[in-house]
Amino acid sequence: MHTVDEAARTFMADKAGQGDKASMVDGMKKGDIPVIQTTGNTIPEAWEKSVLELWEKGARVRTEYDKEGDEPSRDATGIVIVEEPMAEPRIHLAFPGGIEELEKYRQEVLFGVHDHWIRPEEDKWTYTYHQRLAAYAPVSDLSSSKVKSPFPAVNQLQYIIDKLAKSPISRRAQGITWMPTADPATDDPPCLQRIWCRMLEADDGFLLNMNTHWRSRDAYKAAFMNMYALTDLQRWMAEEISKKMGKKVSVGRYVDISDSYHIYGSYFQEFNERFLKLVANRPFEKRVWRTDDKRVQAAIKAAQEQLAKEPRPA
Amino acid sequence: MSLEEISQAVIDGDGELVESLVRKSLGEGLAPSKIINDGLIAGMNIVGDRFKSGDFFIPEVMMSARAMHSGLGIVKPLLSKSEEGKHGTIVICTVKGDVHDIGKNLVSMMLEGAGFRVVDLGTDVSPERILAAVREHEPQILAMSTLLTTTLPRVPEAIKALEAAGLRSKVKVMIGGAPVTQSFAQKAGADAYAPDAALAVDTAKKLLGSR
Numbered sequence: 001m002h003t004v005d006e007a008a009r010t011f012m013a014d015k016a017g018q019g020d021k022a023s024m025v026d027g028m029k030k031g032d033i034p035v036i037q038t039t040g041n042t043i044p045e046a047w048e049k050s051v052l053e054l055w056e057k058g059a060r061v062r063t064e065y066d067k068e069g070d071e072p073s074r075d076a077t078g079i080v081i082v083e084e085p086m087a088e089p090r091i092h093l094a095f096p097g098g099i100e101e102l103e104k105y106r107q108e109v110l111f112g113v114h115d116h117w118i119r120p121e122e123d124k125w126t127y128t129y130h131q132r133l134a135a136y137a138p139v140s141d142l143s144s145s146k147v148k149s150p151f152p153a154v155n156q157l158q159y160i161i162d163k164l165a166k167s168p169i170s171r172r173a174q175g176i177t178w179m180p181t182a183d184p185a186t187d188d189p190p191c192l193q194r195i196w197c198r199m200l201e202a203d204d205g206f207l208l209n210m211n212t213h214w215r216s217r218d219a220y221k222a223a224f225m226n227m228y229a230l231t232d233l234q235r236w237m238a239e240e241i242s243k244k245m246g247k248k249v250s251v252g253r254y255v256d257i258s259d260s261y262h263i264y265g266s267y268f269q270e271f272n273e274r275f276l277k278l279v280a281n282r283p284f285e286k287r288v289w290r291t292d293d294k295r296v297q298a299a300i301k302a303a304q305e306q307l308a309k310e311p312r313p314a
Numbered sequence: 315m316s317l318e319e320i321s322q323a324v325i326d327g328d329g330e331l332v333e334s335l336v337r338k339s340l341g342e343g344l345a346p347s348k349i350i351n352d353g354l355i356a357g358m359n360i361v362g363d364r365f366k367s368g369d370f371f372i373p374e375v376m377m378s379a380r381a382m383h384s385g386l387g388i389v390k391p392l393l394s395k396s397e398e399g400k401h402g403t404i405v406i407c408t409v410k411g412d413v414h415d416i417g418k419n420l421v422s423m424m425l426e427g428a429g430f431r432v433v434d435l436g437t438d439v440s441p442e443r444i445l446a447a448v449r450e451h452e453p454q455i456l457a458m459s460t461l462l463t464t465t466l467p468r469v470p471e472a473i474k475a476l477e478a479a480g481l482r483s484k485v486k487v488m489i490g491g492a493p494v495t496q497s498f499a500q501k502a503g504a505d506a507y508a509p510d511a512a513l514a515v516d517t518a519k520k521l522l523g524s525r
Contacts, residue, residue: 067495091373097416098376114413123411123465124438187464270510274368287371295327295377302380 034059034076036261041083043231044092044288047224050080052279054219054261055271063264071265078219078261085231085254089288091296094275095224099289099299102225104307109229110236116313119145126186132177133157133195142182160197161237165244168206173197178215191216195230197237205248208238210255217258220267220275227256317344317353320385324357327377329384336385346392351429354385358427365424366512372420375511379423386426401428402454402522405447407435408491409468414461417491420511421457428515441475448481454522457514459491466493470502477503486521490514 028034036053040046058074066072095102107113112130120126126142133156137149156175163173174196183189194213199206212230217223231254242249263271278287289296320339323331332354339349361378364370404425408418415437426432433451435443448456456476460466469489476482488506489499499507506521508514 093371093373096372098373098380098419100376101416101419102373117413122438123462123468124413188462270368274371277368278371281369289373294330295380298329299377299380 033260035079036076037079037081039081039083042087042288043082043085043090043224043227045284046080046082047092047227048094048279048284048287050078050223050261051219051263051275054078054263055276058261058263061262063262065264067266071268073262073264075260075262078217078256078258080223080227080256082227082231082254082256086235086251088290088292089285090228090231090291091289092224093287093289094220094278096221097225099296100303100306102228103300103303105225106229106232107303107307110233113307113310121145126188127177127190129177129190129192132179132190133175136176138179138181140181142179142186157233157237160195161240161244164197164199164208165241168199168201168245171198189215191218191222192226192230195233197234199241199249200252202250202252205242205250206245207250207252208234208241209252210234210237212254212256214256214258214261216260217262218264219258219261220263220271223256223258223261227254230254230256317349317356320349320353321357321360324354324378324381324385325360327374327381329381332381332385333388336388340389340392346389349389350386350393354382354389355427355429358382362424362427362512362515372511376420376423379427382423382427401430402518403431403433403451404455404457404518405433405435405444405451405453405485406457407439407444407447407459408437409458409460409465409472410438410440411465411468412460412462412491413437417461417511418459421459421490421508421514424511424515425457425518428519430518441472444472445475445479445481448476448485453485455486455488455518457488457490457508457518459489460494461492463493466498469494469498469504473503488514488517488521 034057036050036057038046038049038053040049054074054076058076060072061075062072091102104113109129112128112134115128115131117124118127118131120142121144135153136156137151137153139147139149141147160173160175163170174194176194177190178193191214192212193215196211198209200209234254235251238249238251320332320335323335336349339353340346358378361370361375365375406418406422408415422432422434433447433453435447444456458469458472460469473487476485486505488508489502489504490508494507496507506517508517
């Protein structure tokens with residue numbers, strides 16, 4: 001098996017030989033969407049490999065978000081496998097923010113700390129992943145948060161926990177986000193479509209495996225942060241199931257499946273001049289941080305203090 | 315105690331070390347303005363240069379900015395009013411309806427690292443709050459950002475509010491954010507457009523003629 005840096009070097013060498021031409025995935029004909037699959041032990045390793053593979057093998061596709069002069073996006077169906085989602089290092093440094101933002105996003109997904117920003121009537125959000133997963137209630141119109149659903153809200157996260165605690169072998173432990181009644185008409189419908197969990201017996205209890213399914217995915221600027229938060233959701237659910245069952249439940253592998261896994265053309269300059277440059281020039285250990293790094297811990301604490309001070313509706 | 319050690323601790327993003335080195339420097343009688351300019355800001359300038367040349371990732375810039383803030387928190391209260399923000403004052407915010415603050419925070423930290431006094435109004439800021447801040451802080455520059463296409467119209471609205479309040483000639487306006495373009499900036503009546511955080515510092519300096 002290649003180390004991360006071997007994989008990166010091979011990629012850079014291949015790229016040098018190819019110029020900027022995409023290589024077709026074996027067996028694909030023109031018009032087929034390439035399918036890429038990458039595996040890594042940790043989140044940063046798996047994510048970085050996936051982005052490099054996408055850059056190399058992705059189809060050139062125009063999107064409705066292109067600005068004048070933008071190159072076509074690189075696009076593929078992407079499958080990313082993280083073997084040890086909680087293993088360190090968990091943070092790749094190529095994400096568009098600081099540790100505070102990463103921690104706030106994690107809390108958005110797990111605990112809904114920004115669900116009160118769902119206010120389309122004020123030009124704010126039409127959803128959060130937490131709201132869709134923890135309080136799913138389809139509505140006919142997302143132009144106002146005042147539109148009520150005819151259905152009671154379903155806490156799908158609690159359902160997954162209860163279902164797997166009761167029937168560990170169930171294949172029904174899933175939660176969805178999409179509202180066909182209203183999402184297609186909005187400017188920014190959810191990228192995440194579904195999470196699916198299943199437990200298998202391990203040597204000392206169970207492993208909670210999780211798959212996440214994404215309609216569309218900004219591979220370069222969003223996917224790492226998504227993976228960081230979703231795998232922490234996986235950890236939290238494993239802990240909750242364990243408490244309920246009275247048995248050990250650990251975090252199993254995480255699989256992340258995107259129908260359209262893409263790098264926007266508008267990012268290419270930065271991608272070339274920062275990401276590829278740093279992949280080529282720095283060892284993997286210098287492209288990642290551990291979550292137990294004292295600087296990371298201090299920034300996480302600061303984010304938690306900032307969140308505690310944020311104004312919230314009564 | 316060398317100021318280079320403070321700069322290096324800023325570059326390394328080690329806020330704990332910055333704090334202890336700054337306290338030690340003050341104990342040794344170094345002037346607060348010297349610690350800021352030749353230690354903290356000097357370190358942050360190197361970080362800015364490395365970011366601009368593609369040698370630093372964004373989280374590293376943010377971590378360095380945190381470290382610089384740890385030091386600034388100790389020495390800033392010791393500065394006289396005239397020493398604070400000698401490069402100029404910038405009021406920054408995201409526009410009404412936009413709660414995404416990652417880009418704005420990065421720009422804010424880069425500007426502060428370049429020696430500007432930055433008044434960060436946060437996210438989802440109404441034109442009324444912008445006007446109040448411009449009146450109160452008398453900035454040379456108002457910087458606004460938006461990540462969403464849905465909140466793009468809030469940018470010209472805020473600029474029009476400045477005009478209506480008779481404040482437009484007193485402040486330069488620079489804007490940025492994912493959907494913003496140079497032509498949008500011109501149509502909106504802004505003075506400048508910054509396509510990313512690294513260029514935001516250069517743009518601010520250009521606007522103030524301090525390049």
